[in-house]
Amino acid sequence: MxxxxxxxxxxxxxxxxxxxxxxxxxxxxxxxxxxxxxxxxxxxxxxxxxxxxxxxxxNPEVVREVEMIVVDHDRTPLSRELVRNIDACEQAWVMGYAADLAEAREAMNRGDCYAILEIPEGFDRKVGRGETGNAVMYCEMSLLLRYKSLLIAVTNVMEEMGSELMTETINRVGPLVGTITDGNLMPIVNASLGNIKSxxxxxxxxxxxxxxxxxxxxxxxxxxxxxxxxxxxxxxxxxxxxxxxxxxxxxxxxxxxxxxxxxxxxxxxxxxxxxxxxxxxxxxxxxxxxxxxxxxxxxxxxxxxxxxxxxxxxxxxxxxxxxxxxxxxxxxxxxxxxxxxxxxxxxxxxxxxxxxxxxxxxxxxxxxxxxxxxxxxxxxxxxxxxxxxxxxxxxxxxxxxxxxxxxxxxxxxxxxxxxxxxxxxxxxxx
Amino acid sequence: MKTEPRGSKVWIIPDTVKGIMVRSLIQIARRPLMWVGLFLLPLFMFLFIGTMLDAGLPTRIPAGIVDKDGTKLSRGITQTLSGMQMVDLKETPNSYTQARQMLQEGKIYGFFMIPENFQSDLLSGRKPAITFYTNMAYYVPGTLLFKTFKATAIYSKAGVAMEVVQDVGQNPENFASLMMPVNVTSRCIGNPQLNYGIYLGNSFMPAVLQLMIMLCTVFALGQEVKYHTSPRLMKMAHGSIARALFGKLFPQTVIWWVMAFFLTAWMFRFNHYPMYGQWWVIALSQLLYVVASQAFAVAVFGILPNLRFSLSVCALTGILTFSIAAYSFPVQSMYSGLAIFSYLMPARYNFLIYANTALNGLPFHYSGIWFACYLVYPLLAILLMGRIKKAFVKPVYTP
Known part of the structure; x- marks a missing residue:
């Protein structure tokens, strides 16, 4: 049926x-x-x-104003300029100066700052002599994003100050070159695609x-x-x-x-x-x-x-x-x-x-x-x-x-x- | 019809705390799900996270270069770039559009662009710009490429400056420092290779442990209510909820302690994550971490003595831990209204103690306060025990 x-x-x-x-x-x-x-x-x-x-x-998207303490053994206009430039970056915040590395380290241990910038004695003198002035940044590494922010700040400052000093040196040694390399010789532009704010x-x-x-x-x-x-x-x-x-x-x-x-x-x-x-x-x-x-x-x-x-x-x-x-x-x-x-x-x-x-x-x-x-x-x-x-x-x-x-x-x-x-x-x- | 978990009533067990423990162990042994939750899943996740991030950092990231100049100078830049460890110059697209399409299709994670007439513009002082693009939709490869591209650009710039100096008849050797007049070296304390395993493994694996502890604890308690076996449990404990909970959960605590010690060994011994501090601090932290996580779950169950609700809350908080405990995004950068919740979970304290002790090698007293925080959870659980007792004496199951 x-x-x-x-x-x-x-x-x-x-x-x-x-x-x-x-x-x-x-x-x-x-x-x-x-x-x-x-x-x-x-x-x-x-x-x-x-x-x-x-x-x-x-939602705040990026890590800004990471706390940093400076140990400046040099105390010259150039070292202060370096610190000022880093502080001016949105990624880093220079909280203050410490007398020596031990004091800065103690602040870092207590969790007050996440990086220490140590500028050695003779930093300015070295740059003036035409050598490389080396400073050291110690980073606390529990979070990579903080390190990334600091690194970007420092790299940008390095590049900018480098360009300025380079132009200065060239002008000093060869005035003719100065006309060519006035300002930034070769601007470096970077763009983040997709996630444009990074x-x-x-x-x-x-x-x-x-x-x-x-x-x-x-x-x-x-x-x-x-x-x-x-x-x-x-x-x-x-x-x-x-x-x-x-x-x-x-x-x-x-x-x-x-x-x-x-x-x-x-x-x-x-x-x-x-x-x-x-x-x-x-x-x-x-x-x-x-x-x-x-x-x-x-x-x-x-x-x-x-x-x-x-x-x-x-x-x-x-x-x-x-x-x-x-x-x-x-x-x-x-x-x-x-x-x-x-x-x-x-x-x-x-x-x-x-x-x-x-x-x-x-x-x-x-x-x-x-x-x-x-x-x-x-x-x-x-x-x-x-x-x-x-x-x-x-x-x-x-x-x-x-x-x-x-x-x-x-x-x-x-x-x-x-x-x-x-x-x-x-x-x-x- | 009496409904009990399969075969839990066959054994004659004395009405003592030891008896409750034996009963609890039998319940664990008889449920395949408990095996999965207590052993299989955590161990699998440890293995997975450990081996996944074993290489430390991805290398040889596929990238492209758009060389619209095609001169000696631009080819030099290409060579420098392809010599970098992080970069695998896979593609040589002809135009920005083509490069962008490759990036959209995921063939490359970024590209470097040298404009037309680059060399001649540069030497005549017209300041051509070098541009590089990185796909930040993929953060890690994008950031690594950014770093490499930036370094390459800076080196190229110094090289170009040398060339300019040479062109006007000066000896470039006098300008050696032009390469980098000011240099800031980064010293990454504890993790000099920027190893991603050290960074993520140390936080994610304990958080997995916490999630599984919470789920298993609440599940075990909720089962008693669901299958109406809690009155029997209370009878075995002679009406004392403290005895009942202790007997019920202590066997799990011991299992989790073993798992936590295995985890510690897996991280610091087998995966060679840095361990600069004192072992006993880490060991104590792991012991208390297990107890705190269980206590958190007990407290959740005390507030919501309903199997599904408390499981939902534990799943929500346990999964949110991976974000809110600030393993990647720092608490200081979060909205302060949300940042306070970071300190709600035991995993946060485990992470802080790990960072202080294992990574930064600090002695105990720097982390003392975080140890004190572990102890708040058991107190909270004790406060809420009365509610659990009520639920246990008169079990009501809501699906």
Whole structure:
């Protein structure tokens, strides 16, 4: 009977029926998400609060006015000029002079300053004689950004004073040359592309945004899987959502998660950079198109992850720390070409690696979609591979497990409902 | 229907603190998830971070040079640049546009630009500018390239000056100091090679430890509430929450101590991170760090005795630690309203003690105050124990 009914359907009828069932899974998944405060927290909190918090932490972008103490054994106009010039740089702040290195060192030990500039006796005399005047800067190295700021300040001062002194010397020795080399002989200009302020926030945030997107999706899918494994007493609603075909179910669920994630995603890739003035060189539509295979890949990874999540809360213990792994392996901090081979290959199987690579290029450097073609193709390949792995995990691990729970759940739910009606009746009577 | 974690009721365990400890150990041994959280993930992350940053600094960064001049002078600059250790001059684009596209595609991280008529302009005093571009979207390679490009430009400038001097009939040997009349040498205390492993490993690995400690602690406590086994635990502790918590968490503390010592050995012995201070200070710091992290988690659980909420808070703070504890961006540069939160996490004190002791080789009394801060966490946890007791006696699970 059933067979005949099926046969009567036109091909379009089959598709229509399949789509109806897909839509039912899609709609039911929404109900499940709404039932689950944990998932709602992930959807609502993670993508909206995390990027803002992170951006706020790093928002001053650059390290300015790093404290420095000077030990000047020379005490000449030139040594004072050097100190004045360094102090004039926005990166360094000369707090004061110390009598000797020991005193300065003590200040550094106490954490009052992070660098000591020692100018030796005879500094001015040496420069006057036509030799190189050497000063030494000692840096506290617990943070590289401080050192970087100081180094930039000192290099700039060195270059500028060098040019001046050079012109002076040339003029003194060969007046003819002076006409040629008046002022700066060969100006050196540098420009930072992409992240034009060379800011730390603008550097790290585009990558972090992509990582949040991936982690959010995987945690959501993982936790949803955990809820399905959960003991019936814990979740009274039926978390089972199945349309007869594994791939169809996966598709319905994925569409649901992606629908919910759409607004957070736009918020993260467009509004967060807008609020915090990060580079926004990319085209949002192209970026969304680029992120489509990434989100698919992440959901696929989540489906695989469901196979090992037996409890809703276990996703925290087993997944949260991986954010750091993904951050380091994505190549944003340490370039991918220079990584140990094992880690480069491991990184290649995660959507976030290519997502970060491509998104940073698009958002920060203004690449077009075709310029990140290799990353885009990699993301599609990964999406397919993770979906195949996810299909296997769902078909052979997750669904059989849930089916085992079905009967148990029915019994428990019936019991609890009976108890409730009994209680309600007594209340009414009372 | 009684719901308990799988197989936790088969054993007959005496109602003593020792009994609670045995029960706790059995619970750990029976949950694969606890194995993952206590051993597998932390060890993997230590291994990963240690080996990832093993090389110290990336070298041979792909770069390009746009030589629009094509003279002896510009070729000299190209040669100087390609001789630099940090740079791998991979591409020779013909124009700025082409170079920028290569940069956008990630083929190069920066390029050096020599303008047209560079040599003739220079020798006739028209002051042509040398420009270099670095892709700061990738901070580390960008900064390293910046440094190398800058040095090359300064050297080239000195070379050009020599040439100018020679052209007007002077002996360039008289101008040796023109190369660099004023020089400031940087001495990086404790990390002279600017090793990235020393800089990131020493802060990230303990922060991973803290994150895992917090998650595992809260998870273990929350499980009791979720599966309604906490009344049994309270009964075993004869109604004393202090005994219950001690018995429940001390086995984990011991495991974390072992992990912390392994971590210390991994950092300072196997990875050869600098260790200029006294060993006992670092050892004491690690011991207290574990306790402080656990106490922080207990305090969070005391405030929110709900498995999911407290796990969420621990995950949030644990992950934010990597930024807010100022491992890269200094506290002094943050907004002061946020900077105070830096001192909320035990990892911050671990980092400060490490910097003082291992990196800068200072004696104990410079870090004494940070040790005192470790002790605040257990006090906080003790204050909040009453709330945990309430939750344990009448467990309510909210999904």
């Amino acid at each position: 059933r067979y005949r009914n099926r046969k009567k359907r036109s091909p379009w009828g089959h598709v229509k029926a399949w789509l109806t069932r897909l839509f039912r899974v899609y709609a039911h998944e929404f109900t499940l998400v709404l039932h689950d405060k944990g998932l709602l927290l992930f959807f609502g909190f993670l993508p909206f609060v995390y990027p803002v918090l992170y951006s706020l932490i790093y 800011g730390f926030d603008s550097f790290i945030m585009p990558a972090v945004i992509i990582l949040i997107l991936q982690q959010c999706l995987i945690l959501v899918v993982g936790m949803a899987g955990g809820a399905k494994h959960e003991n019936p007493r814990m979740t009274l609603y039926n978390p089972y959502n199945y349309m007869g075909s594994t791939i169809g179910t996966m598709l319905g669920q994925a569409l649901c998660y992606m629908t919910i994630m759409f607004i957070p995603c736009v918020f993260m890739i467009h509004y967060v950079p807008m609020i915090f003035r990060f580079p926004m060189a990319g085209n949002v539509l192209e970026e969304l198109m680029f992120l489509l295979p990434m989100t698919l890949g992440c959901v696929g990874m989540g489906f695989v992850f469901q196979a090992v999540v037996t409890e809703r809360e276990s996703v925290f213990v087993s997944w949260v720390v991986t954010s750091l792994l993904f951050l380091l392996i994505s190549g944003i901090i340490w370039p991918r070409y220079d990584m140990p081979v094992v880690w480069r290959w491991l990184g290649a199987i995660f959507p976030s690696t290519w997502g970060v690579e491509g998104f940073v290029k698009m958002n920060t450097d203004g690449s077009r979609l075709w310029q990140v073609g290799s990353e885009y193709i990699n993301l599609w390949i990964l999406a397919v591979v993770w979906w195949i792995a996810g299909w296997c995990a769902q078909k052979w691990v997750v669904h059989p497990e849930i089916r085992r729970h079905e009967l148990q759940r029915a019994v428990v739910v019936a019991q609890i409902k009976a108890q409730r009606t009994e209680r309600d009746e007594t209340e009414v009577q009372g």
